Amino acid sequence: MGINDWPAGERPREKLLTLGASALSDAELLAIFLRVGVKGRSAVDLARDLLASFGGLRPLLEADRQRFCAEHGLGEAKYVQLQATLELSRRHLGSLLERDAALTSPTLVRRFLSAQLRHLPHEAFAALFLDNQHRVIRFEILAEGTLDGASIYPREVVRRALAHNAGALIFAHNHPSGLAEPSQSDRRVTERLSEALGLFDIRVLDHFVVGDGEVISFVERGWL
Structure with missing residues (x-):
């Protein structure tokens, strides 16, 4: 039937x-x-x-x-349709986030970052560049592949923040293993970046680690 x-x-x-x-x-x-x-x-x-x-x-x-x-x-027609639908969803979340200050929408920030990073088969380190009112200027993936402290360059992150005239940043990266628990390396990288950006009066507001169904905040852990 x-x-x-x-x-x-x-x-x-x-x-x-x-x-x-x-x-x-x-x-x-x-x-x-x-x-x-x-x-x-x-x-x-x-x-x-x-x-x-x-x-x-x-x-x-x-x-x-x-x-x-x-x-x-x-088939390919359905694959193209699905990819377009998923991208529309990601852009919709981004447009919602741009309407208000990021810190007033923590749930939306989590949803947006998860939509951008969770599906990636490799590790990626990204940033939300914010203005002085903490409104979103731009989202960028800054590094991809196997990440460690040596692969995230503070000088390059500072350069991108200054290029966007950002007053603050929110960092995020994914764990393809699905386990969102931050590593000691994650904490060291965040500290180095915070110190470098602080020299230019640019604040790091949070760092999110995206796992399989879980997004962990450094601020909530008391690390920022």
Whole structure:
């Protein structure tokens, strides 16, 4: 039986319009994205199959092009559509963050940084450059790859902060292992950067470590 034969209150699209997107399951949301199923399987059935095959929603959304397109019922057109949707989501979070001072929206800052960094397969060190009212000027990834204290250059970070006329920064980096617990190296790098930026009256407001479902704040740990 196709989705059109279901009771109206159980169809994903109608359910979303009536109850809102948050009321839908992962499979129902994915079914709306897929739009159609395959022979003998409705869009919801296909969505459930895909979630089982990938091991959940996040692995599906973060799958590389080859893995994604190899799955029955998907393909390059769906991959392009998904990547565009994910990028729209990241830009939407960024635009929301730009409307207000970063420190008044700590939850939004966490969501934004997680959206930017969590999916990366490698470690990346980034900064939110803020003006003197702590409004976002720009987000930049400053270093990528295997990071340690030697790969983050205070001189370069100061140069970028001065180029943006920033009055403050929020640092962030991800742990691809999924464990967000900061290392001693993370703390030493932050101290070095804070000292270098302090010479130019530029404050480091926080440093977030992004893991799998957790974002740890240095300020909340009492380290800044």
